[in-house]
Amino acid sequence: MAASRRLMKEHEEIRKCGMKNFCNIQVGLIVPYNPPYDKGAFRIEINFPAEYPFKPPKITFKTKIxxxxxxxxxxxxxxxxxKPATKSDQVIQPLIALVNDPQPEHPLRADLAEADSKKFCKNAExxxxKYGEK
Known part of the structure; x- marks a missing residue:
């Protein structure tokens, strides 16, 4: 409950400062219980374009993953x-799911795709x- 109040307060403060101060946010993403990424934390950056909320934010991992x-x-x-009505938790939850459930059989980076998911998980861990935030 305290976390919710804090986030609401910070959001209100950001809103009062004007949208230009809200365009680039660095967030810590911690995946504490699902291997292979449970051995560290990952910093992500969320960039909100000037056209937000009519255009979506862009998400970038700042920590190597x-x-x-x-x-x-x-x-x-x-x-x-x-959709402009999309809320931040509707963006963050699928991001967490993406990290928690890697699918080597549908890669965008063929150099990291491995037929052996156990090997992929070992390498990812x-x-x-080595690179995750402590």
Whole structure:
């Protein structure tokens, strides 16, 4: 409950400062219980375009991540699916799901795709230990 109040207060303060101060947010994303990414935390950056909320935010991992997707391509933030009424939790939840459920059989980065999912998970875990935020 305290976290919700804090976020609401910070959102109100950002809103009072004007939209230009709200365009670039760095967020810590921690995936604490699902391997292979549970050995570290990942900083992400959410960039809100000047046309927000009519155009979707862009999400970038600032911490290196071993993920076959290579970039954040969530259907909810694609230009064809974006709706101005979309809330931030509707963007964050699919992002967490993407990191928690890597799918090597549908890669965007063929160099990281591996037929052996156990090998992929082992490599991703080692990469997370090395590069993940402590």
């Amino acid at each position: 071993y993920h076959e997707k290579g970039q954040v391509c969530l259907p909810v933030i694609s230009a064809e699916n974006w 080692e990469f997370t230990k």
